[in-house]
Amino acid sequence: MNRSHEISVEIGGLPILLRTHDPSFKEMLADRYAKFLGGSADPRFEFEVDLIPPPTDGEEEDAHVEVRERNWYLKRGDFRAHWDPDARRGTIRQSANPYSLDSVLRIVHTLVLAREGGFLLHAASAIRNGRAFLFSGVSGAGKTTISSLIPQDATLLTDEISYIRRGATGYEACGTPFAGELARVGENQAAPIAGLYFLAKGPENKLEQVATADAVRSLMRNILFFAEDVELVNLIFQAACEFVERVPVRRLTFFPDERVWGLIR
């Protein structure tokens, strides 16, 4: 009998049940998302993962996300997925490539977060003294560097993709398993966001205020969103505007050594 194997991956407090017939794939997921495994009793969504051979061509196809009759269709060269949010179910067709599943999960989370005032951000984040700090910027600006310089009393949430959700009292950053160049999975913790820093490397450490319009522009440039959907894009823009109204946004130019963390407070 070809029995199915289940695993629940809970990122940002959102449990998603993944079901596969391949036990080795399930074990790989269990290892990859070890810090983010949840109970499978009450998942928010369920996905059947149908494993197929790796693509021989077309793997360079761009990600494409669209909604038709309240159903989402996600595709890239290496995966095809269908998701019915109302039925709370979906299917994913992909090879046994963890990066493909990472991408599907990220897209699903961006769609869920968009209706809740949150978003995924190309940023590192960390918790120190019970408060979360986000570090964003263009590639090469220093997200990996500042993550590698993290003090011992701080907790790395991610060096690559930050999870921002809006709560009753403000914004929270949550850890994610999506690692960047540091190849270090974040901790599954959450804390209120105390600040967002747009990074640049320089000869000395310097903090500057960022005008609201510039903050929104920079934030939008770093928000992950893939869907061709006017309503949700508007919601993301509103979320970015609201975020910069409530969270201090600064530009942090830093010399890459541990002293930079003295400015993060």
Added chain:
Amino acid sequence: MVMSAVDSTFFTLNEVATVIWQAADGKTPLSAIVADRICPTFDVEPDVATRDAEQFVEQLSQHGILKVSDHPFEDVASGPVEAA
């Protein structure tokens, strides 16, 4: 922002990198992009611009986002490519 289909890595591009990305048509040499698009637009020395552009292209190439070749690509239908 561009995403690698190989390892799902993200790249948020600055203004200069965006110009290179948009100009990478598989036929135009990187040296021409730097000379014709970067140097006239941005306040940067040609040597510095060339070095930075090569680093950027190498980085994207390592993640399978950009193809690098010493001759123009014949088939450029599958996405941005760059002739170095």
